[in-house]
Amino acid sequence: MIAKATRESVEDAIRQLTDEGKKINPTTIHHITGGSRSTIYQILSEIDQDKMRTAMKVGSEYSDELVNETATAAIKALYDSCWKKAEQIAKVAYKRDDDREKEALSVMERLDAIEETYTARVETLKAIIAQKDAEIGQLVIENHMFRERLEKLGGQAAATSPLDKKEHSNGEA
Numbered sequence: 001m002i003a004k005a006t007r008e009s010v011e012d013a014i015r016q017l018t019d020e021g022k023k024i025n026p027t028t029i030h031h032i033t034g035g036s037r038s039t040i041y042q043i044l045s046e047i048d049q050d051k052m053r054t055a056m057k058v059g060s061e062y063s064d065e066l067v068n069e070t071a072t073a074a075i076k077a078l079y080d081s082c083w084k085k086a087e088q089i090a091k092v093a094y095k096r097d098d099d100r101e102k103e104a105l106s107v108m109e110r111l112d113a114i115e116e117t118y119t120a121r122v123e124t125l126k127a128i129i130a131q132k133d134a135e136i137g138q139l140v141i142e143n144h145m146f147r148e149r150l151e152k153l154g155g156q157a158a159a160t161s162p163l164d165k166k167e168h169s170n171g172e173a
Contacts, residue, residue, distance in 0.1 A: 005035030010043045 013032040017024045026040045033040065 003034030005030075005033040005039045005043060007043050007046065009033040009035075010040060011047070014047075
């Protein structure tokens with residue numbers, strides 16, 4: 001014997017499917033109630049029409065209040081959802097900005113250390129250059145003194161050496 005779907009069995013099936021969180025459609029209802037699908041379609045159509053009539057019978061004041069409550073709840077839920085998402089985005093942006101700031105400070109500290117190192121090297125090199133300039137100046141003075149002494153010695157040697165006179169005289173002839 002094939003079971004026949006009744007309005008009561010279809011309504012019970014809808015409640016059961018809702019409680020289980022499953023889809024409500026003629027096929028899922030048919031699995032629970034049995035019977036023909038055309039009967040299930042007809043009963044579902046009747047249930048929908050009854051719901052529409054009931055909604056229309058309810059006074060407009062009640063309907064407006066229900067709409068306002070539903071809209072307010074939906075808007076509040078949407079607002080809360082958007083607010084949570086905005087907080088998440090802000091936290092990520094803050095963390096990213098904080099990380100960037102820490103990285104920038106770290107780079108600045110490394111650059112400061114490099115600058116200090118090179119400034120110290122420049123100062124050391126300036127001191128070495130000043131020392132070398134002083135040494136060069138001293139060598140120039142000593143070189144000048146040696147030339148003068150050499151010229152004096154050369155003049156004295158030429159005046160005292162008979163060979164030099166001969167060679168000079170032979171070289172001139």
